[in-house]
Amino acid sequence: MTTVLKLGGSVITEKDRPETLDGETLAALAAAVAAADVDDLVIVHGGGSFGHHHAAEHGVSTTEGIHDVRGVMDVHGAMTTLNRFVLSRLHAEDVPAVPVHPFSTAKRDADGELTLMTEQVATMVDEGFVPVLHGDGVVHAGEGVTVLSGDELVTELATALDADRVGLCSTVPGVLDDDDAVIPHIDDFDAVADVLGVSDATDVTGGMAAKVRELLALGSPAYVFGPEAVAGFLAGDDVGTRIG
Helix, strand or coil, X not given: CEEEEEECHHHHECCXXXXXXXXXXXXHHHHHHHHHCCCEEEEEECCHHHHHHXXXXXXXXXXXXXXXXXXXXXXXXXXXHHHHHHHHHHHHCCCCEEXXXXXXXXXXXXXXXXXXXXXXXXXXXXXXXXXXXXXXXXXXXXXXXXXXXXHHHHHHHHHHCCCCEEEEECCCXXXXXXXXXXXXXXXXXXXXXXXXXXXXXXXXXXXXXXXXXXXHCCCCCEEEECHHHHHHHHCCCCCCEEEC
């Protein structure tokens, strides 16, 4: 059984403070991953205060690209730094995590369609490793480099690897309604569109609305939940908000 788990950037960093790690939360999540002992696991993490800060500064988004090498390296460099932090916490818990940098393994065509070399990821999983991907810049025909969000990576990987379980760990315990109560199940975007907004911190990838759209596109159930529910998700429980 293949599981794809995304650790939200707002969860593992202090998102309103540039390049600031939430080391305590990240260490706790790494411990939960290690304790779950999931056989076939792929991890994706967001950019948080690392990637989003630089992307906003240079005016690059999922649709607006740049050709400036300094800007490209600021975004990619920040994300590889965060990726090393994630790997180090996982290694401290004896999780066999290995990095996969999307900047070197993905591209968009002129229509914005993404191609990600998922065969390498599948082979890593088959060989007993835990691939760890992250939001990143991606070369985009006609645009230079645009942003590839962790949420899009999740859906791409889940589809290519025929994942059985998909989960997004967020700062909230699920998708919330107007009364801040968790919506237990979402199967139609329009039904919840009014209560979905964007992040109140810098986010160039669309906030919760984008997450819900991406997960609905899977065509199979996925979950959005808070950090305290990671262990339950990895154990096979229904946690947070089920989407799809």
